[in-house]
Amino acid sequence: MNLWESIRIAWNGLIGNKIRSLLTMLGVIIGVAAVISLISIGQGVTKQVSSQIEGLGTNLIVITGMRNLGGVLESSDVELLKKAESIAKVAPSISQSDTTVKWGNSSMTANVEGTNQDYPDVRNFSVVEGNFITENDTEKRKKVAVIGQDIVKEFFAGRSPIGEQLTINGQRYTIVGVMEQKGEVLGQNLDSNIFIPISSAERLFGTTKLRTIYVQAASTELAPVAVTDITNIFEAKFGKPDLVRVTSQDQLLGTMDSLSKTLTMMLGAIAGISLLVGGIGIMNIMLVSVTERTREIGIRKAIGAMRADILSQFLVESVILSISGGIIGIIIGIVAAKTVSSSLGWVTVVSLWSILVSFSFAVLIGVFFGIYPALKASKLDPIVALRRE
Amino acid sequence: MAVGNKVLRLAGINKFYGMGETQVSALVDINFDVDKGDFIAIMGPSGSGKSTLMNVLGCLDKPTSGEYWIDDNEVSQLTDDELAYIRNQYIGFIFQNYNLLPNLTALENVELPLIYRGMGREQRKEIASEALKKVGLEDRMFHKPSELSGGQQQRVAIARAIAGSPALLLADEPTGNLDSRSELEILDIFQKLNQQGMTILIVTHDEVVAEHCKRIIRVKDGLLVNNQKIEIRKDANDALQSIEIGADVG
Numbered sequence: 169m170n171l172w173e174s175i176r177i178a179w180n181g182l183i184g185n186k187i188r189s190l191l192t193m194l195g196v197i198i199g200v201a202a203v204i205s206l207i208s209i210g211q212g213v214t215k216q217v218s219s220q221i222e223g224l225g226t227n228l229i230v231i232t233g234m235r236n237l238g239g240v241l242e243s244s245d246v247e248l249l250k251k252a253e254s255i256a257k258v259a260p261s262i263s264q265s266d267t268t269v270k271w272g273n274s275s276m277t278a279n280v281e282g283t284n285q286d287y288p289d290v291r292n293f294s295v296v297e298g299n300f301i302t303e304n305d306t307e308k309r310k311k312v313a314v315i316g317q318d319i320v321k322e323f324f325a326g327r328s329p330i331g332e333q334l335t336i337n338g339q340r341y342t343i344v345g346v347m348e349q350k351g352e353v354l355g356q357n358l359d360s361n362i363f364i365p366i367s368s369a370e371r372l373f374g375t376t377k378l379r380t381i382y383v384q385a386a387s388t389e390l391a392p393v394a395v396t397d398i399t400n401i402f403e404a405k406f407g408k409p410d411l412v413r414v415t416s417q418d419q420l421l422g423t424m425d426s427l428s429k430t431l432t433m434m435l436g437a438i439a440g441i442s443l444l445v446g447g448i449g450i451m452n453i454m455l456v457s458v459t460e461r462t463r464e465i466g467i468r469k470a471i472g473a474m475r476a477d478i479l480s481q482f483l484v485e486s487v488i489l490s491i492s493g494g495i496i497g498i499i500i501g502i503v504a505a506k507t508v509s510s511s512l513g514w515v516t517v518v519s520l521w522s523i524l525v526s527f528s529f530a531v532l533i534g535v536f537f538g539i540y541p542a543l544k545a546s547k548l549d550p551i552v553a554l555r556r557e
Numbered sequence: 558m559a560v561g562n563k564v565l566r567l568a569g570i571n572k573f574y575g576m577g578e579t580q581v582s583a584l585v586d587i588n589f590d591v592d593k594g595d596f597i598a599i600m601g602p603s604g605s606g607k608s609t610l611m612n613v614l615g616c617l618d619k620p621t622s623g624e625y626w627i628d629d630n631e632v633s634q635l636t637d638d639e640l641a642y643i644r645n646q647y648i649g650f651i652f653q654n655y656n657l658l659p660n661l662t663a664l665e666n667v668e669l670p671l672i673y674r675g676m677g678r679e680q681r682k683e684i685a686s687e688a689l690k691k692v693g694l695e696d697r698m699f700h701k702p703s704e705l706s707g708g709q710q711q712r713v714a715i716a717r718a719i720a721g722s723p724a725l726l727l728a729d730e731p732t733g734n735l736d737s738r739s740e741l742e743i744l745d746i747f748q749k750l751n752q753q754g755m756t757i758l759i760v761t762h763d764e765v766v767a768e769h770c771k772r773i774i775r776v777k778d779g780l781l782v783n784n785q786k787i788e789i790r791k792d793a794n795d796a797l798q799s800i801e802i803g804a805d806v807g
Contacts, residue, residue, distance in 0.1 A: 173672055184660045467656045470617055471717065472645020472673040474638045551618045554656065 171480070178484035181461075192453040193493035195446025196530050200497025201504060202439035203526035204518060208505035210432030211522075212515035217424045220353050221417060225292040227256075227385040228417045229394055231402075233378070239402070239411030241378035243366055246284070248401055249383060254394035257286040257384040262369045262377070269362060270335040271323040278319055280336055280362045282369020290384045293358065298330045298345030301365050305344075309367040314345035318360040336362065337372055391416050436522070443526065446493070447533030454486050454541035465545050466553025475546040482542035483535065490534025494527045501526075563626075564725060564756050565591035565614065570623035572609055572779075583609040584620065585779040593724075596751045597758045598767035601776035607760045608653070608729060610776060614758060615650045615727045616640045627725075645673050649718030651728035653760075655710045657702040663689060663713045664698040670721045688720035689713070691746060707734040715743065719750060726750065728759040732766055738800065744769045745793035769793055 182189040233239040241260075249258045263281040285303050288294050295314065305312050313334055320329055329343045341364060350358040370376050385394040395414050402412045458465070465478055502518050509516040572584035583606045591597065601607045612618035613625060616632060625632040627643060635643070644650070649670075657666045667685035676684075689698055692712035702710050711734055718726060726747070732740040748769060751757050759770065767773050768791045775783035 170675070177672075180660065463656075464658055467658060468669065468673075469641060470615075470644060470650060470652075470656070471670040472641050474641045474673070476638075477673060551612055554617070554652075 171484075174477070174480040174484045175488070177481050178488055181457075181481070181485055182488060185457075188453060188457075189489060192450055193489050193496065195449035196443065196490050196493025196533070197446075197497040197500060199439065199443030199446040200494050200526045200530050201501035202442050203436060203529075204498060204501025204522050205504040205508065205516075206435035206439045207432055207522040208501075208516040208518045209508060209514060210428065210435045211517035211519055212509070213431060214425065214428035215517055216515045217428055218421060221421050221424055223292060223350075223353055224417060224420075225290050225382065225384065227388055227391050227394075228290065228292075229383040229385060229391065229398065230415045231381040231383060231398060232413045232415075234411050234413065235377065237411055239406065241381055241412070242376055243370070243378065245378070245381060245402075245405070248405070249381065249398065252394065252397040252401065254386055254390040254397050255383055256386045257290050259283050259287040259290045259382040260366050260378050261287075261380040261382060262366060262373060262375070263379055264373050267337060267362075269319070271332065274323060276319070276322050278316075278360050278362050280364060280369070280372070282364050282366040282372070284366050286384070287363065287382070290382045293350055294348055295345045296348045297328065298343070300345050301363060306365040306367050309371065310365060311339060311341045311368055312344045312365065313341040314347060314363040315343055316347045316359040316361045317349045318357070319362060320346055334362070336364070339372060341368075385416075391418060439526075440529070443529060443533065446530075447490070447537045450486050450489055450534060451537035451541060454482060454538055455544070457485075458482065458541045458545040461545075462548060462553045462556040465548050466550050466556065469548065469550035470554060478548075479542045479546040482545045483538045486538025486542070487531065487534040490530045490538075494530035497530065498523055498527060563590045564593045564595070564628065566624075566626040567613075568624040568626075570613065570620045570625060572606070572613065572618070573621045582779045584613070587623070587776075587779075587781050589774060589781060589784055591756060591758070593756055594751065594754050595756050595758075596747070596769075596771040598770040598773045599758060599760045599776060600762060600764075600767055600773055602762070605776045606779040607776045609779075611727055611729050611758070611760050614725075615648055616644050617650070641673075645670055645721070647724045649721060649723035649726045651711075651714050651718045651726070651731045653729040653733065655702070655714040657710055657713055657717075659702050662699045662701055663694060663705065663716075666702070666713055667717045667720050670717060674721065685716070685720050688716040691719065692716045693742065708736065708739050711735060712739075712743070715746070719746075719755075722755075724756060726755055726757045728757070730761060731759055732761070732763070738797075740766065741793045741797050741800070745797055748793055765791070 231241065233241040243260055246258045246260050249255055261281055261283050263279060265279040266277045267280040269276055269278045283301065284306050285301055288300050298314070300314055301312060313336070315329060323329065324332065329346060332343050334341050334343060347361070364372070383394065383398065385391040395416050398414050399409070403409045468478060505516040505518050508514055567587050567589055570584055570587040571582070574581045574583055587610065599607050599610060609618065613620050619633060627647065630643070632640070658669070664682070664685050667688055668681050671681040671684060686695065686698060689695055692715050694709060694712050694716065697705060697709060702713065705713065711731065715731060718728070732743050735743060744766065747757055759766070761767055768787060770787060771790065772784070772786050774781060
């Protein structure tokens with residue numbers, strides 16, 4: 169007997185009990201749909217996090233001083249760092265959040281950050297109107313400011329803020345530029361920033377201690393070299409190691425990547441378990457089906473069906489169940505992923521591998537859980553089977 | 558063939574059910590041969606073991622001891638799949654309770670043994686509808702068993718058994734549920750098949766049915782008590798024609 173006959177016989181068997189076949193498939197449908205949609209959410213998170221980290225800057229390295237241990241960063245360190253060949257650009261940062269900013273009669277709180285002309289390149293954050301702080305501004309300690317979109321919205325809705333004067337901590341600053349919309353990057357809202365020259369900020373905040381120095385490595389290949397160079401520079405400066413923390417974008421990406429991969433795998437595993445439960449459902453129903461159809465099996469054997477014929481009939485039944493369940497599950501899984509991204513605004517990535525993996529897993533489950541009932545059916549003694557009512 | 562032109566040979570066949578004191582002997586030391594082209598009625602009261610004998614003959618049940626030869630094959634030496642092959646190729650079995658698959662049409666039921674022979678769809682359909690025509694059910698081919706009367710279901714079962722032109726036809730009470738006219742029609746079919754060389758064994762408790770056969774084997778309490786040739790054999794075709802003449806006159 170060829171495969172087509174087996175499929176035809178199995179198909180008729182399934183059609184003969186539509187509701188039961190559908191309910192059996194439901195386990196696989198839910199399993200496959202869950203695998204696809206949950207993995208798509210996990211991968212969406214991965215994608216979003218990586219794009220945020222990449223958005224922080226190109227070949228970015230962040231240096232933070234261990235202040236309480238004596239690891240104090242200063243503006244003079246910038247010139248020191250620029251001497252290293254592995255380093256392209258250096259932007260110091262000194263900042264104060266919740267600073268009161270006034271324009272006319274209105275006021276708001278903003279994050280005021282002092283930096284230099286390299287900041288837009290290092291942080292991958294550019295000006296949309298006017299210009300950023302220049303080298304000249306820093307040298308002359310000019311009172312100029314570049315504002316983020318939140319400040320524009322708050323004070324200058326629909327008007328150009330260039331040339332307007334802001335009062336920061338009682339000092340007047342002239343607006344020379346406006347930053348592009350950046351949104352929240354890793355929990356930090358860059359749109360509520362006001363940038364002023366580093367030299368002005370030192371005076372405004374009354375400190376020369378930098379919070380952070382942002383460094384751009386000369387190239388992606390040189391990023392690890394730059395990290396070593398920076399570590400050496402500060403070790404030489406302080407006379408002992410580990411007083412600054414140097415974090416490269418690669419490290420950050422790597423950490424986040426492994427974190428979100430773990431998340432994806434966990435979601436996939438949970439969904440995989442439901443697929444397994446669906447498989448057990450198939451086995452359960454197939455066993456019931458074999459018991460119920462003992463007489464049919466007896467008749468088929470009595471008129472010449474061999475063991476392989478009966479085996480393939482029942483095995484094909486369970487494989488048809490798992491394949492159709494798998495296909496329906498794929499469709500529902502994709503629709504669910506799209507619905508989640510459109511209704512909740514989450515990024516979801518339906519990947520081909522999750523479809524292939526869950527589908528082949530479903531088929532394997534059909535075969536694996538179908539074998540036992542099918543073997544049981546094929547081993548029935550015809551005369552015993554015929555006597556069964 | 559093992560012995561001359563014998564199709565079947567039973568030598569010292571025993572069939573016991575259960576063990577020890579509760580052991581029941583269904584068949585005790587059964588010995589007989591069946592020639593090619595024979596037409597045998599197996600008779601006996603209920604519980605005499607005739608159905609068990611039928612199941613053994615049909616390779617559905619294995620004897621506890623003794624030898625059962627089909628051509629050159631000793632059945633107890635065969636594997637399950639070899640038995641399935643013999644059932645499929647050499648034996649047509651008509652069950653007392655029809656044993657049709659309820660969710661298949663009459664035609665599909667008749668096709669079943671041919672499917673397991675690996676026969677193609679077209680040829681299968683042709684042979685199956687031919688067999689249904691032989692039993693007078695050409696207009697019921699696409700009905701399911703539940704839509705057919707008992708007599709019609711029995712005829713579907715007969716069609717299924719003869720569709721594959723088996724060398725051996727085994728029938729367990731094939732006319733038990735039929736009216737006398739249908740009974741004659743079935744017996745007519747059997748006699749024609751027998752004339753064409755098919756070896757037929759039927760279990761019956763009806764002496765009239767038995768008189769259409771060539772030989773009667775009587776079984777009682779699992780023992781073969783009588784094996785006699787029928788001297789004056791009835792012809793179902795003659796009877797059918799006389800009924801028709803009678804119907805015309807009446």
